[in-house]
Amino acid sequence: MIKVSEIKGIHLAYDRLKPGDYGTAQPPYSFKMESDLKIALEHCVDRLVVMGWANDIDTILSAGAYVNKAGAHSRGIAIDLDGVVLKNGTVLTAKSAPEAPYWRFAAMLALEFGVVLHRMYNPQHADHFHVDLSRIVEWGGAKSQVQLIQAILNSHFGYSLAVNGSLGFATLGFWSTVIGEQITDASSAFLKILNMVVEHG
Numbered sequence: 001m002i003k004v005s006e007i008k009g010i011h012l013a014y015d016r017l018k019p020g021d022y023g024t025a026q027p028p029y030s031f032k033m034e035s036d037l038k039i040a041l042e043h044c045v046d047r048l049v050v051m052g053w054a055n056d057i058d059t060i061l062s063a064g065a066y067v068n069k070a071g072a073h074s075r076g077i078a079i080d081l082d083g084v085v086l087k088n089g090t091v092l093t094a095k096s097a098p099e100a101p102y103w104r105f106a107a108m109l110a111l112e113f114g115v116v117l118h119r120m121y122n123p124q125h126a127d128h129f130h131v132d133l134s135r136i137v138e139w140g141g142a143k144s145q146v147q148l149i150q151a152i153l154n155s156h157f158g159y160s161l162a163v164n165g166s167l168g169f170a171t172l173g174f175w176s177t178v179i180g181e182q183i184t185d186a187s188s189a190f191l192k193i194l195n196m197v198v199e200h201g
């Protein structure tokens with residue numbers, strides 16, 4: 001494992017040391033992680049550049065990467081993301097960020113991480129994104145993935161779907177309309193809508 005306190009010029013900070021620290025600017029902190037996780041986070045920053053957001057972000061707030069608990073955290077390939085501190089001092093948290101930037105950020109994460117647990121997934125993830133590399137980036141029909149598609153269709157394309165993780169005719173139909181083709185290869189259709197949101201907002 002390696003220690004990482006900065007990703008391509010953006011600081012990493014821990015905002016869970018004391019109650020009340022959540023969503024507040026904190027000094028850089030060294031997180032223990034596998035180098036694959038650092039590389040994935042570097043790719044995320046590359047995408048933030050494409051989105052026009054990278055220059056505005058001073059710090060990414062995290063609730064931890066390597067942690068001695070069950071699952072991908074114990075392997076050093078997971079990180080919990082609480083929010084970002086902008087250079088102008090504004091803090092956007094996973095808990096309170098407006099829908100459109102929140103789901104655009106989620107789409108960006110889903111292009112790098114096979115597992116992205118977001119605030120609609122369950123109450124435990126209401127205040128942070130959990131992302132990890134335990135699965136490759138592809139369509140698996142997971143509840144978190146279906147909800148991501150539904151939330152994106154609502155926040156970026158004006159639909160009003162229930163974000164319930166159930167892949168019904170309405171979700172499939174709107175998804176197909178947005179990408180302009182039939183959904184035959186779901187992984188390709190998944191990447192297509194994620195890329196649309198990341199590249200064009």
Ligand SMILES: [Zn+2]
Pocket residue numbers: 073078079080129130131
């Ligand atoms: Zn986590």
